[in-house]
Amino acid sequence: MGFADRIRALFGRVRPGDAEFYEDLADLLVEGDLGASLAMEVSETLRKNCAAKGISGDSAIRAELKAILFGFGLAGTFEPEIDSFNIFLVLGVNGVGKTTSVAKLAARFAAKSGSDKIVLAAGDTFRAAAIDQLKHHGERLGIKVVAQEQGSDPAAVIYDSISAALSDGVQTVIADTAGRMHTRSDLIRELGKIDRIITTRVPGANIKRFLVIDATTGQNGLRQAEIFGSAVHVDGLILTKFDSSAKGGLVLAIAKGLGIPTAWVGTGERYEDLKPFVLETFLDDFIGK
Numbered sequence: 001m002g003f004a005d006r007i008r009a010l011f012g013r014v015r016p017g018d019a020e021f022y023e024d025l026a027d028l029l030v031e032g033d034l035g036a037s038l039a040m041e042v043s044e045t046l047r048k049n050c051a052a053k054g055i056s057g058d059s060a061i062r063a064e065l066k067a068i069l070f071g072f073g074l075a076g077t078f079e080p081e082i083d084s085f086n087i088f089l090v091l092g093v094n095g096v097g098k099t100t101s102v103a104k105l106a107a108r109f110a111a112k113s114g115s116d117k118i119v120l121a122a123g124d125t126f127r128a129a130a131i132d133q134l135k136h137h138g139e140r141l142g143i144k145v146v147a148q149e150q151g152s153d154p155a156a157v158i159y160d161s162i163s164a165a166l167s168d169g170v171q172t173v174i175a176d177t178a179g180r181m182h183t184r185s186d187l188i189r190e191l192g193k194i195d196r197i198i199t200t201r202v203p204g205a206n207i208k209r210f211l212v213i214d215a216t217t218g219q220n221g222l223r224q225a226e227i228f229g230s231a232v233h234v235d236g237l238i239l240t241k242f243d244s245s246a247k248g249g250l251v252l253a254i255a256k257g258l259g260i261p262t263a264w265v266g267t268g269e270r271y272e273d274l275k276p277f278v279l280e281t282f283l284d285d286f287i288g289k
């Protein structure tokens, strides 16, 4: 049963307005990855608002719940800017969907600007397979991929990719990076070096750093956002695998705790399975209509 179905079942099982309803709702929101304190706060606010405003009935209570959650969410849109040089850096722990998201962003941007207006940087130099994976996407999409051999300095690869874009008259670079566990302080520190390269290479560039969060990760994602956010400024989240669990309350916890908006949502493995994050649509999927 998906998360929205479980919320629906709660509305069917316990009469909204009963004390038990608010307790069960808080428990369910914890399971939806809002985190304990935000889940309690949402449930308690709902209880107070319903009492104060005389709200009753399933659909009115559900609408109030959605309105409260809406107040905690943050959405950001980050398409390439036409008049700027754009650098998108994609970060995250292992296996969350970084490389796939780079390819999806590339496909989306290429559909607007043309595939010859984008350069991809194979900034995951850790594994040879990672470089091949990005090259494979580049071939499928007809997009240039700048890569060096395995083991080379990721900051140098990204620097080269920016130089290649500048000399080709291309304004958008999307850089993949190696998966790094947030618990590895050496790898997290490496991000600082990559970030210095991209912030100094092209003055006035539109630079966005996206942290990829796997919707199935749970509360650990908050910790990931905290630690990556301590090394670089994270402009927005890419919430991936939102298709497989539809548990994505984590993005609300991260918005509230760290002020980081969500930029994109991934709902599958195909190129077209990446959409700009729209809070209203997200909440419809998350708690059901």
Ligand SMILES: Nc1nc2c(ncn2[C@@H]2O[C@H](COP(=O)(O)OP(=O)(O)OP(=O)(O)O)[C@@H](O)[C@H]2O)c(=O)[nH]1
Binding pocket: 092, 093, 094, 095, 096, 097, 098, 099, 100, 101, 124, 130, 177, 178, 179, 180, 239, 240, 241, 242, 243, 244, 265, 266, 267, 268, 269, 273
């Ligand atoms: N269902 C689903 N699968 C996804 C999504 N995004 C990525 N994946 C899958 O997740 C797996 C890992 O994706 P990658 O893009 O290789 O992840 P990564 O973060 O680059 O992994 P590392 O480079 O090893 O750290 C692949 O099988 C992808 O197809 C998504 O939004 N939904």
Ligand SMILES: [Mg+2]
Binding pocket: 098, 099, 100, 124, 130, 176, 177, 179
């Ligand atoms: Mg990868």
